[in-house]
Structures are given as structure tokens and as C-alpha cells.
Amino acid sequence: METSALPRPGARRVRRVAKGSVTEGAARAGLTARGVIHLLVGVLALRIAFGDGTRQADRSGALAALGDEPFGAVLLWALGIGLCGMAVWQLSEAVWGATGPDGRKPRKRLAALVSCAFYVCVAWSVLCFAAGSGGGSRSSDAQSRDLTARAMDMPAGRWMVGAAGIGIVVAGVWIGVQALRRRYHDELERGAMSPRTRHLVDVTGLGGGVARALVFAVAGVFVVRAAVEHRPERTKGLDDTLRSFADTPFGPWLLALVAAGFVLFGLFSFALARWRRV
Numbered sequence: 001m002e003t004s005a006l007p008r009p010g011a012r013r014v015r016r017v018a019k020g021s022v023t024e025g026a027a028r029a030g031l032t033a034r035g036v037i038h039l040l041v042g043v044l045a046l047r048i049a050f051g052d053g054t055r056q057a058d059r060s061g062a063l064a065a066l067g068d069e070p071f072g073a074v075l076l077w078a079l080g081i082g083l084c085g086m087a088v089w090q091l092s093e094a095v096w097g098a099t100g101p102d103g104r105k106p107r108k109r110l111a112a113l114v115s116c117a118f119y120v121c122v123a124w125s126v127l128c129f130a131a132g133s134g135g136g137s138r139s140s141d142a143q144s145r146d147l148t149a150r151a152m153d154m155p156a157g158r159w160m161v162g163a164a165g166i167g168i169v170v171a172g173v174w175i176g177v178q179a180l181r182r183r184y185h186d187e188l189e190r191g192a193m194s195p196r197t198r199h200l201v202d203v204t205g206l207g208g209g210v211a212r213a214l215v216f217a218v219a220g221v222f223v224v225r226a227a228v229e230h231r232p233e234r235t236k237g238l239d240d241t242l243r244s245f246a247d248t249p250f251g252p253w254l255l256a257l258v259a260a261g262f263v264l265f266g267l268f269s270f271a272l273a274r275w276r277r278v
Helices: 009-018 021-049 059-067 072-096 106-131 140-152 157-180 183-187 195-229 238-245 252-275
Strands: none
Touching (some): 021 059, 021 072, 021 252, 059 106, 072 106, 140 195, 140 238, 157 183, 157 195, 195 238
16 A cells, blocks of 8 residues: 555644644634625725715725724734734645645645735735835725736736736626525535524625625726726726726616625625634
8 A cells, every 4th residue: 555645644733733723713813804894895885875985995995994993003903913814824725725625626725825825915904004104005996007007018918907807807707606606605614503594694695795796897897998998097996896886877776785795795704704614
């Protein structure tokens, strides 16, 4: 029998520790932090829909709103640390594999590594904002326009921007399909939930997933249009993408529905923090 491919006892112990209570705590803290951001963005977008929004409906606006609350600085530091936990969890899944039968496949590990890099950047911006150094204060719209402009200045930049836009659209469709198929059931400890709780979690998972899918797809369309017209200013960040829904024939009611979906996704993230298998 070939034994060289089998993990050594020491490696198994390291893996158990890495996937143990520390990583579990980091994952649940990260999911909670993600929920807070989506919840705040949804509330800000709802205020815009009803004509009472003065802040950007994106991460920068959410951080500013949180900072204005009592003990805002403490809340911001807690949020940044929670997002660090999200990055640690994703790194552990990239190294050791995720739960589930296909959790150790290369595509899952690569996705976890990309997610880790993303949350490192998000956590850094939140911690810089909490420290008062200005990080995270730029709107998503300004960041998107600057990134698109720099990309278009590169050789074959328009093609790269167009491909990125198509990728964002595809990601939006994938998110929507996963939500409609309720694939998150595979990640939840559904046996520990009452029937009523399972129903409520489905409402938040489905509604939140569809809203995020719609925003991703529309944002991707704006990126593709910017590439076709060679106009980086056509790119829209989260705030402008959300506001664009109010410019449709459905008016602010469509924006309100999408904003409510972001609130639902925030609540869904809280449910994942409680019942997700880690």
C-alpha cells in the first residue's frame, strides 16, 4: 500500500488546529462584519430611494455612517478586525481546503485565495479609516473610474476592461443562479434550525442573492459600455450603480427593492455567521 501520499500525523494535527476554534471564530466574525456592511449599504440606498439620502450608498458611506454613531471608533475597529478574520478564514480554506466533498479541489482553493486577497484589501481600508488616515474614504465610483482609466492606458486596455466587464456580468449571473438554486443549503447546519428559521433564512438568502446578482450584472454592463465607448467615466461604482435603478421606468421603487435585497443579504450573512459549517 502506498503511504507516501497520506498526511503525516503531525500534518493532520496542524490542519485540525488551523481548522479548529480559531479559524471558526475568525469565519463567524468575518461573516458578521460582512453583514454589517451590506446592511448599512442597504439602509443608505433605501434612504436615497425615498429622497433622504446624503451619503454614498457604498462601503465608504457605510463606514462614515458607522463612525457617526456612539462609540463609532470602537465599532469601526471591530469591523476591521472582523474583516481580518474573514481573510484568515479564506486563507485557511485556500491552504487546507473548505468543508464539503469538493472543498479541497483546486478551483475552490483558488476562489478562496482570491477572496482572501479581496478581504485583505477591504480590511486594510476599514482599519485605515478607523485610524483616521483616510483609507476607505474614497467612494466606489471614484475608485472604479480611476481603475478603469489606468487600465485603458495600458496596451490592449480597452479589451481588458471589456473582458473584465463581461466577467462581472457572468459573476452576477452565477450569483443569481446559485441563489435561485439555494446552493447555500449545502453550507448550513439546517438540522440545528427550526422550520420557521429555515424559511426565514431562505427569504434572506434568495432575496439578498438576487439583489447582489442584479447589481453585479448592471455594474458589468457599465464597464463594458465604458470599454466600447472608450470613456472611463462611464464606469460606475456601487453607489452610482444603485442610483441608476432609480433612473429606470420603475423609478425609485426598483432602487428600494434592490436596497431591501442588500438589507436581506446583510441578515443572511448574520445567519451564516450562526449556522454555517466551517
